[in-house]
Structure formats: structure tokens, C-alpha cells
Amino acid sequence: MTVPRGPKSASDLGSFPLVMISAMYENGGNTTHRILDGHPELLVYPFESQLGTRMVNDRWAAMYPTKYRWPVFALGADAGSHFDAIIDEETRVRSRTPQVSKFRDHPFDMADEERRERFVALMGGIPFTRANLVAAFFEATFGAWRDVSLTGRERAWVGYSPVFGIDAEVFLSEVRHGHLLHVVRNPWSAYAETKHRPVPLRLAHYVEAWVALQAVVLAAREAVGDRITIVRFEDICDDPRAALTPFCERMRIDPAALDPVPSWNGRRLEKVFPWGTIVEATPAANRATAAELSEAGLAEVTRRARVLLDAFGYARYRETVTP
8 A cells, every 4th residue: 555645656655754862761752752642733743753873882771771862873884784783673673573562552564574665765876874864764654553543734754762851952953854843841850750760760860861861951951042942841731732832833833733632653542651651641649640759759850950940940840849
């Protein structure tokens, strides 16, 4: 089955806008990803678009998983090897071994081998730049996704890789029609949320990673201006459409067409889980999550994140939380 979408030809790959959502773990990236799924002008990746490769090895590699990074490819490798290098764990597991995928109850008809063949064909005769390789990866994914829900109005891809903002400047310097949508959540609720994981990060590790990511994204925004949109999870909880309107306007898509209810492949979701750990995206639930921390925990998060609290209007948020 051939369904028109995205670029008209391989040589036109770089002209199709790519939006990457970024967010520290449990900061609302999955919620935002699933809300954008309902916009008729966006082609939204089905799961986390884990573009990184195991060749990523820089100053951030010890703090952030390589699967969430802007990829590094081997010089001289062929197109098939480049495709295989992209980690993309969630989509590959759902496609190749659906019985062990946490998304196994959600219909998804895509053969990873077909996607690989499409990718190789798209890369025939064009330079193996990172921008071209990533664009071909998105185009091949949507080309091989047989039961994808389409409106015919799609005009941009949307991917989501947690902490992707750590590579914001290099991503935007290489992808000429790229945009970063960065979601930030108050660090008390965010850290308390991550404690729900089976093996959570220690407080110091988590908050230091939260601070580093926000600082890098803020610095990148100074360099690239409105190619980065920062939105607070708290504002998404209050009014998703209003919070995401600046992003929609920068992408020249209709804010009024945004469905504020999370969805997957056009089907509304009762809860974002298993895409993310945030079950209820409301102001009350957000504050209640922060209140799960002890007084000592709240104080320690405050001490480690203090340098950036004013930057996001969180300086007084702590006063509203009672453990």
C-alpha cells in the first residue's frame, strides 16, 4: 500500500519540518507527545523516537542514555548499517516481538524489515548526512506503518526523545527546518514522579540532570530564538491548547485544531500510561505528586535546583506544597 505523506522525493527529505519534543524524565514529554498526536497537521511518531546510536560518546554520555541523543554514525558505513545503528527500542520491540512490548494491546501494523528497505531506498544517491539519515528514518517509518491514521493535511513530523534538548544546538544547526519543543516541570513533582519507577535515580543524580538539561536548553534558545519553544507542564495541565498555542503558531499550524485529550494514532487514550508514568495531568495531581516528598526531600530538591527556579517561575511553587 502506498500512502502519500511527507517529502515528495528522497532529495526533498530536508524540506519537511521535524519537531523534536524534549523533556527531562517525568516532566510531561509523553503527555505532550500524545496531545500533539491529535493535531490533524502533524505526523506523530508512535512511541519514543530513540534516534541515538551506541557511538554517542561525549561529556553527557555518563548522565543521559545514548538512545535519547542526536545520533552519531560510523564513517563509511552503508545505508542499511546506519538504519540498524539507530536504537529506536520501543518501536523495534513492538514491531519485531510484540508479545513482550508494553504497547502490545495497541494495534500497530509495521514490519521493521520493510521500514529498513524503504530507508535504504530513500538514501540512494543522496549524502549520508545526519539530517538526511534522520529524515529518511522518519519517512520510512510512516511509509511502512500500514495502519497509521492520516488526515491528508500533515505537514511536519513530531518525534519525542527524553532529554533531547541536551543536543538542541547541534540538532537545529543541522536540520534546517527543525524545531525543539521543550517541556519543563517543577523539580519537586518531577523527582517524586520518578520515584515511582522500579529503580529510580537518586535525588542528587536526578536534580543535577534536570538542572543541566534546562540550562543547556535556555542557552540554546538564546542562540536560535523562536526555533525553540519552552512550555511548562503546569501550563499544559491548566489548558493544553493555550499552553501549546505559541508552538502551533511558530509551526504555522492551527491551534484551534489541537485536541487537548491525549491520543495514540488518532484514538483517544483514557490515560497516557504505558507511554509515560504520569497518569493524570491536572494541577491537583501535579501538586499532590510533589507532596509525596518529605520536608527533607523537598528542601534538598530546592537546594539543588535553586539556581533555575526563578527562570521558570517556580520560586513560589514550593510554598504551595505540603507533604
